[in-house]
Amino acid sequence: MRARLVAAMLAVMTWTAPAPAEILRFSDLDGWAADDHRAALKSFRETCDLLDDADWVPLCKLAADAGDTAEGARQFFELFFRPVVIGVPPALFTGYFEPELEGSPVRTPRFAWPIYRRPPELQDGQVFHSRAEIENGALRGRGLELAWLDDPVDVYFLQVQGSGRIRMPxxxxxxxxxxxxxxxxxxxxxxxxxxxxxxxxxxVSAQEIAAYVRNGAGADLLNINPSYVFFRVIDNIPAAKGPIGAMGRSITPFRSVAIDPAFTPLGAPVWIEKAGADPIRQLMVAQDTGGAIKGPQRADIFYGTGKAAGDAAGTVKDDGRMVVLLPIDRAYAMLPDGL
Structure with a gap:
């Protein structure tokens, strides 16, 4: 996690937007006035102290004094930020969640599929054993098993989500x-x-892939994805808090998104206009990243913890528009001729 956090913070400090940009007015944001800006401000405060760029530091201090009224929160964002569309919509929105799974600390006839700790010899950026090689026993017998699950499909999707809760016997x-x-x-x-x-x-959805594998395709289908994720025990956050995101802090359901830090700065507020069967018009915060989240108009919305969150997140694949809120000077500096 430390290496992931360092990489994420380097992305914050060195970020520039290598894509077309357009500055909007807040009145251009569909549903802006109706959102709960207090919830968005609370999420922003969760990670804003990690932003040490000169454009962001004073905003974090002002956020602490913005008050907890709906009007005060909305005014904070409107006074100190400008909405910027980076890249060219339509966006692609997906969803992710924190699974809750049954497991065991030791292998049993039921719990026979391991999740692994990070091997000590694995260096950041090193190309290690592929998923197929690991599933076929490349790490077996080394004592790296962190827990055992009862379904290889659950192991795979736990890796896709990047975090989870495992209930022991x-x-x-x-x-x-x-x-x-x-x-x-x-x-x-x-x-x-x-x-x-x-x-x-x-x-195609997470639910359909899981069903297809379980109904005869076999777990070997999952091995076409060579990427493999290792885990660690998280024991220093309250049960009521969300999982740890790329910035090293807990993320919040429907107020945190995973983005591509090459285009969207980590820690920035992000206005989401998601279409589809369950449209969303909410201000969230870019507090996470993901291996499949690439491009300026791409976001993965955190839906929460447990089966209901997973059922909702697994079917999301919608278009819309993603708008980043940037400090005023930084927003105008992105235009071709500056201010």
Whole structure:
């Protein structure tokens, strides 16, 4: 996690927007006035002290004094930020969540599929064993097993989500979080199904992939994605708080998004206009990243913890528009001729 946090903070400090940008007015944001800006401000405060760039430091201090009224929160964002569209919509919005799974600290006939600690020899950026090699026993017998689950599909999707809660047979709940990956690029199983002609893009969802694997495709299908995630135990955050994001702080359901830090600065407020069956018009904060989250108009919305959150997040694949709120000077500096 430390290496992931360092990389994330370097992205914050060195960020520039390598894409077309357009500055909007707040009145251009669909549904802006109706949002709960207090909830967004609370999420922003969660990580703003980590932003040490000169444009951001005074805003974090002002955020602490903005008050907790709806009007005060809205005025804070309107006074000190400008909405900027980076890249060209439509956006692509997906959802993610924190799974709650049954597991065991030791292997049993039921719990036979491990999740692993990060191997001590694995260096950041190193290309290590692939998913297929690990699933076929490359790490077996080394004592790196962190826990055992009862379904290889659950192991896979726990890695996709990057964190989760595991309920042990004695009732104890262990939270696990991202500790590193094997250095292989992420390859989409859903896109592979489309390529094979078994599914259309509209049919692909997390639920459909899981069902397809369990109903005969076999776990080998998952090995077309060579990327593999290692975990660590998270024991220093309250149960009521969300999992740890890329900035090293807890993330908040429907107020935190994973973004591509090459285009959207970590810690920045992000206005989401998601279309689809369950449209969203909310101000969130860019507090996480993900291997499949690439591009300026791309965001993964955190839906929360547990099965209901997973059911909702797993079907999200909607277009819309993503608008980043930037400090005023930084926003205008992005225009071709500056101010």
């Amino acid at each position: 004695d009732g104890r709940v262990v939270r696990v979080g991202y500790a590193g990956r094997n250095g292989h690029g992420y390859r989409s199983v859903g896109q592979e199904l489309v390529r094979r002609g078994t599914h259309s893009m509209e049919q």
